[in-house]
Amino acid sequence: GQQVMQIPQYQHVQEGEDFTTYCNSSTTLSNIQWYKQRPGGHPVFLIQLVKSGEVKKQKRLTFQFGEAKKNSSLHITATQTTDVGTYFCAGGLDQGGKLIFGQGTELSVKP
Amino acid sequence: DGGITQSPKYLFRKEGQNVTLSCEQNLNHDAMYWYRQDPGQGLRLIYYSQIVNDFQKGDIAEGYSVSREKKESFPLTVTSAQKNPTAFYLCASSILAAAYNEQFFGPGTRLTVL
Numbered sequence: 001g002q003q004v005m006q007i008p009q010y011q012h013v014q015e016g017e018d019f020t021t022y023c024n025s026s027t028t029l030s031n032i033q034w035y036k037q038r039p040g041g042h043p044v045f046l047i048q049l050v051k052s053g054e055v056k057k058q059k060r061l062t063f064q065f066g067e068a069k070k071n072s073s074l075h076i077t078a079t080q081t082t083d084v085g086t087y088f089c090a091g092g093l094d095q096g097g098k099l100i101f102g103q104g105t106e107l108s109v110k111p
Numbered sequence: 112d113g114g115i116t117q118s119p120k121y122l123f124r125k126e127g128q129n130v131t132l133s134c135e136q137n138l139n140h141d142a143m144y145w146y147r148q149d150p151g152q153g154l155r156l157i158y159y160s161q162i163v164n165d166f167q168k169g170d171i172a173e174g175y176s177v178s179r180e181k182k183e184s185f186p187l188t189v190t191s192a193q194k195n196p197t198a199f200y201l202c203a204s205s206i207l208a209a210a211y212n213e214q215f216f217g218p219g220t221r222l223t224v225l
Contacts, residue, residue: 009151031211042201042216043154050211088153092210097142097161098169099210101154 002027004091006102014110019076021105023089031092032065032072033099038085079109114138115217117202122222124196132187132220134202140215142208143185147171148199148219157200160185161208189222196224 006023013019023032031050035043047056049065049072056063062075072089086106090099115136124130136143142161146154156169160179174193179185185204189196201219205212 006153033213042219043203043214044216045213048211048213090154090214094210097208097210098156098159099214101146103151103153 002091002093002100004029004089004100004102006089006105008105009103010106010108012108012110013079015081016078019079019083019107021074021087021089021107023072023091023102025070025091025100027093028069029091030069030094032069033090033092034063034072034074035088035090036085037088037104041085043088076107079107081109081111083107084109115202115204115215117200117217117220119220120218122220124222124224126224127191129191130189130196130222132189132200132202132222134185134187134217135183136185136202136204136215136217137183138204138215139182140204140206141182142205142212143179144203144205144214145169145175145177145185145187146201146203148201154201157187159208196222198222 004025033048034046037043053067054065060077064073086104088104089102118133144159145157155171157175158177160166176188199221202217203214205214
């Protein structure tokens with residue numbers, strides 16, 4: 001079936017370093033959403049990208065959607081301890097209305 | 112306050128017993144979802160419902176059952192046929208069952224089968 005692969009699975013950084021997580025799909029996506037799950041919490045919606053090549057920013061977070069709408073990335077500039085958590089991408093398919101979640105990238109930040 | 116509630120937060124059951132997880136939302140959303148989360152595997156869709164009295168199997172429906180008799184409620188039953196039921200279960204809802212709609216998640220239920 002359709003899959004969305006996300007790498008890396010874990011990332012440990014020093015506070016102030018940058019962080020990037022990548023998602024790749026075997027099929028063209030209609031859209032991609034990003035969620036953040038804090039330790040012990042539940043996923044919370046961050047943003048949605050719909051257009052080919054789209055780039056969106058939220059303060060230190062930059063989200064990109066690939067030209068072919070098969071890949072996406074989330075980049076955090078100058079990480080802070082509040083960025084700790086697991087980041088999930090979720091790809092949408094035109095048919096069915098479902099989201100396919102990536103495996104998630106767990107980010108830890110050492111102060 | 113609008114939101115999704117799941118109860119209980121932690122649940123322990125003996126092997127061979129069926130168990131039902133509760134999910135209630137007061138967001139007036141049509142679509143509701145059940146996901147299972149295991150370490151390193153992300154969120155996997157168990158069942159989803161686009162509207163009352165209708166639901167579809169997700170990617171890992173075997174050993175699970177659901178009902179959607181009311182718009183606000185979407186309970187999940189983990190049956191004894193589920194081979195590896197210990198996991199973190201998340202319920203979510205969205206305005207409509209379209210991939211463009213943001214999903215709102217409940218706090219989750221951590222089920223441990225002994």
